[in-house]
Amino acid sequence: MKIILIGGSKLAYFLAKQFASKNYYTTIINENYQEAKSLSRSLKATVIHGQGSDPATLSEAGAYQADVVLSLTTEDEDNLIACQIAQKEYGVPRTIALVNDPENQQIFEKLGITVAFSATQIIASLIEQQTASSDIQNLLPIAEGKVNVTEIALEQDNPVVGKTIDELQLPNGTLIACILRQGEVIVPSGENSLQSLDRLVVIGQPESYGQLMRLLCNE
Known part of the structure; x- marks a missing residue:
């Protein structure tokens, strides 16, 4: 499986480690140069310095062959755009987006994102359960x-x-x-x-x- 991770420095790090244990091929896109440099040194993954919402960067990351694009930036708009470009321009079959503002979750789903998840809602649900x-x-x-x-x-x-x-x-x-x-x-x-x-x-x-x-x- 080929996965592209966008942003989410620490989260991307731990996810990439998990994916490596399953022998998934992982490419990380991070717009922060220092974070990208650190990730490239600590992971068995391809790391690209750039913006995940840029079509050229997605192409460089191998979006045409990707099975999943997972966007984890702190900006909902960037996550949405990256996933939409991955779907429409590169035919990525599965896109997953972090939704920082829970009110945007339904919008993401209506616009065709395969999975839109809100960390806020997940934490609230866990608290209710406990x-x-x-x-x-x-x-x-x-x-x-x-x-x-x-x-x-x-x-x-x-x-x-x-x-x-x-x-x-x-x-x-x-x-x-x-x-x-x-x-x-x-x-x-x-x-x-x-x-x-x-x-x-x-x-x-x-x-x-x-x-x-x-x-x-x-x-």
Whole structure:
């Protein structure tokens, strides 16, 4: 696999080390001369001093043969442009962009970036997971982090016990996929009521996760 990393000096360093362990061919583009020089001395990777949003620099980095372009600069505009050029001019099949401002994530996705990830949202999600009730288990991100699957146990004093699913008014983008009750698996409808000691398998988009936890876990 051939990967082009743009920017992200320290992050690029550790990623390149990981890729090297998998025998991936990695090229790093960094516009800071001193950082580029340092990376070239410490990594088994090709390092180019230049801007990743410059078509000529991408061409020099071998974008025509690249399988992935990963842009990690501190400027969202540069990350977006680099990925778009890689896709449209060089036919790179997979582009990944760091989104520094979480509000830009949907814009990146609508403009065709294969994966746009926000470090801010990832950290916030981790904090929510760690501070949530101990009765929440098995959080599983799927579809490249766009959907979470969570298992939640309902204690007797949980205010949702006795309510039907329709009465809960679940947040948009979430659903209760199944109820685990005394060894039985129930695929619920809106008329099913919840009982104490039920374990709920819920599916939801990350942006709705906090609201869902507050509703089902009495937070």
